[in-house]
Amino acid sequence: MARTRPERSSGVPERDHVAAHERIAALEGVRALAITAVFVYHLGAPWLPGGFLGVDVFFVLSGFLITRLLLRESSGTGRVDLAGFWLRRARRLLPAVLALLAVIAVYAATRPADQKLPLRQDLVSSLFYVANWQFVAEGRSYFSEFQAPSPLRHLWSLAIEEQFYLVFPVLVVAALAVIRRFRRRGRLLVAVTVIIAFAGSVASLGFLYEESDPSRAYYSTHTRLHELLSGVGLAVLIPVLAKRGAALARPLAYGGLAALVVLFALVDDRGPVYYHGGSLAVSVASAALVGGLALRPDSGVVARLMSSRPAVAAGTTSYSLYLWHWPVIAILTPESIGVSGPFLVGVHVAVSVVLSVLSYKFVETPVRRGSIKGFRLGAARVFPIAGAALIALSAAAFSGTSDAKPEPDYVRQSEGLIVPRGADPRRPVIGLVGDSIAASLQRALAEEARAYGHTLVSAARPGCGIGSSLLLDETGHPFARAATCAERTPRLQDELVRRYHPRVVLWHSARDRTDARVDGRILKAGSAEWTRHRYADWDAALGRLVREGARVMLLLPAWSASGSGGSSCGGEFNLDPAGCGRAFVTTEHLRRLYTDWAQKNSNYVTVMDLGRQVCPSGPPCPDKVGNISIRDDDVHFSSSGAHLVAPHIVRAALTALDRAKGSPR
Structure with missing residues (x-):
């Protein structure tokens, strides 16, 4: 095609909600590394063709953090509070993304009629966290060769993460019940099931790959499952690896980071390498980096780099930056603002950072803490408010695009x-x-x-x-x-x-x-x-x-x-x-x-x-x-x-x- 780059972005995992002293600061640096790679990729830098691999890093990190959180809760209390888990996810993720979707709904209403239909489709699928399956269904639209890229295209990855957050805790509860009931045989059954799912995911990514249209392979939930399971497996193995933590930590962290840098610099987003083993390599490298930092978060050059103040700051706001950077790039184009080249890149970076900081400070943080000026945000309030917001934004998406022209x-x-x-x-x-x-x-x-x-x-x-x-x-x-x-x-x-x-x-x-x-x-x-x-x-x-x-x-x-x-x-x-x-x-x-x-x-x-x-x-x-x-x-x-x-x-x-x-x- 008159090349429109595949619009790919990261799914940023939320920070796990454990006590502050249990958090690993260096993992914020991993988030910073991943979001920086994705941002640079979206800015069109030719020297980082594999920047899109930041999404893989985020998926591995999500699998690790969520599994660690659930296992610690089960170990400490003997149960997993599913309602509490989903409440924390909702408070962490929904406010910022709903704010973004409200802005895009207004933007969609101002677009010409022939651009409104795809924006409406993206808004609705993003609201209900099925954007990735919408993109699978539509494939790499030929129409996109002649249209501006959707400002919501990047939310496919957040959809996969939300699907994981919804289903995975239930599977963990079921797996723990099987292990308690059948003990050794139960552990074997769970391990075999995970291995089969992991291998099936890797195989399906390669099987579904088509060079001319890799959409189905790239966007599907099951083809991404091995990346999330890499983090899951790492969380399960960490207690075993901790016995040799000092000997393993630095080699894992150094090797994982070096491998990721090489992959970022070399892997093509549409070539066969990524789909036929490259994604597996990224998952392993990401798990190695995360594992090394989790084992000895205070040891080595990589750990110090990842836990430095700039890295932690960037990682802390990575979810906001993930949400806002791609819409900024998609909307502020040379045609819309009349600038190009390095100056346009500077505009993209500056506007994205400002919006990210504002979102983090005034939207995400107050809601995540559970109250806004004394108004408590428990489950009895959060879920009804979220439901009402979904209905309101869906209505806005349809009313603002009511004059949309059908696909030509x-x-x-x-x-x-x-x-x-x-x-x-x-x-x-x-x-x-x-x-x-x-x-x-x-x-x-x-x-x-x-x-x-x-x-x-x-x-x-x-x-x-x-x-x-x-x-x-x-x-x-x-x-x-x-x-x-x-x-x-x-x-x-x-x-x-x-x-x-x-x-x-x-x-x-x-x-x-x-x-x-x-x-x-x-x-x-x-x-x-x-x-x-x-x-x-x-x-x-x-x-x-x-x-x-x-x-x-x-x-x-x-x-x-x-x-x-x-x-x-x-x-x-x-x-x-x-x-x-x-x-x-x-x-x-x-x-x-x-x-x-x-x-x-x-x-x-x-x-x-x-x-x-x-x-x-x-x-x-x-x-x-x-x-x-x-x-x-x-x-x-x-x-x-x-x-x-x-x-x-x-x-x-x-x-x-x-x-x-x-x-x-």
């Missing part, structure tokens, strides 16, 4: 061909193939085709090129849906011809301008080898489409509405993408390739210049023609824009078909 046609995927409702199969068929821009024209083309006594049948798919190539984004990984597109596109084109025998096929794809992977090799966009492969791919697609006598109308893509596309590299008229380090050719470059290829296949292909229809003076294209808005965004046609150009397209296609009748092929 050009981001919807379907398994088969798209045939307009009520279409008459006896009418001659016009076919449509290509990308999401073709799909954005779909409805208007169908109406225009009907006016000429034809039926439009579409094989166009968002995110797909015209052939079977595996297309890559700027990171060298396949676009979202790229693997599905490479397999499905030729099949749909075959089905279009076999079932509907189109007279003419409309062809549009601006997607075919990126790097491609062929037999494990990356072909750089614009290179001679890449160009030959593009032509071969188009030749194969043409063979599928015209085998029963159809004519192809090739629509030359229109230039974007945003400008020259990078003046420092010559803009649209730069025909040397390698010289700019780009992973794609410009629209103008692609237009020239299409024109050259069409001339070589003129017996089957007619060219229509869609760019000249939209912007007859050349790039950049205007946002409007007269009073008609042409685009929904910088790329896709709006409904009014599609209806403006559709008559020209259908008329030109049928005219070309009439001219081609009787000509030799």
Whole structure:
């Protein structure tokens, strides 16, 4: 994709609620390390590609602290007070996140209608701590390539932590009951169950991984379970390890920290290493660091570093920083505040820190202490207040986004061909193939085709090129849906011809301008080898489409509405993408390739210049023609824009078909 980095962030565990003298100050430094890595990653630093691994560190730390807390309570009182546990979690976590969601609800109400629906979905799923499963369900949305990232995308990790906090204490109570009842056999049963769950989690992360869309592997609760269980296992083993604490503490702390630093610097967020063992390595390294500090929190350079005053301060406010830093980055963009580069980074850091400190001091701390100006916050008050807040914020999310536009046609995927409702199969068929821009024209083309006594049948798919190539984004990984597109596109084109025998096929794809992977090799966009492969791919697609006598109308893509596309590299008229380090050719470059290829296949292909229809003076294209808005965004046609150009397209296609009748092929 025009790369939108996967929006990934940390889930910050709350500090455990034991007596102050039992807290380990150095573990605040672990939180500081993890949140700093995540923050730097989100700021886009290229030298820390693995900063997203801070989430793994937080999950391990959460598993350790919560298990230690529950085991100490059971050992000291003979029972686990589940209501008390959940009350402490609610007082610790809910106030700050509800404050954030209230701010985002107001922000959502001010957004344009076409941006409100995803914000509403994120608000509601975040309120009920199921954001991670929403992101699994939606996958890495193709729409996100052309939209600003959600300011709530980072709450997927908090959702996993809350799910863990809700279920895990119940499982601990059950496990302790089994151990008391069956003793040695009970311990063995619990240990085997945990090992199976741990191994299943590691295996599922690798099994579900897809390079073009790792969403299901990355966001699922069960694929993260091994990280939480690493902390759980560490908490159980600490009493055993404590017998050799002095000998083990420093090697564990030094080795764990060194391994994490290396992993932060090297691991790619979409490459296979993380999913096929890298996450396990991070879990082990995190457990080693936490274990070393827990065994001897006052010994060694690492312990002193992690318990230093700045580290403890950063760790103490890490939950607030986690909540606020990503919305600040997502909302304060160069477009919204007019600054960029290092100054923008400074703004992000300063605003995030200020909001974090305010949240910690005035929202989190008073509620966590159990009272606000003498108003006690026991279970009888906290849970009803929390329920009322959830209802109020849900209502605000819906009322503030009541005018949200539905998801446009050009981001919807379907398994088969798209045939307009009520279409008459006896009418001659016009076919449509290509990308999401073709799909954005779909409805208007169908109406225009009907006016000429034809039926439009579409094989166009968002995110797909015209052939079977595996297309890559700027990171060298396949676009979202790229693997599905490479397999499905030729099949749909075959089905279009076999079932509907189109007279003419409309062809549009601006997607075919990126790097491609062929037999494990990356072909750089614009290179001679890449160009030959593009032509071969188009030749194969043409063979599928015209085998029963159809004519192809090739629509030359229109230039974007945003400008020259990078003046420092010559803009649209730069025909040397390698010289700019780009992973794609410009629209103008692609237009020239299409024109050259069409001339070589003129017996089957007619060219229509869609760019000249939209912007007859050349790039950049205007946002409007007269009073008609042409685009929904910088790329896709709006409904009014599609209806403006559709008559020209259908008329030109049928005219070309009439001219081609009787000509030799």
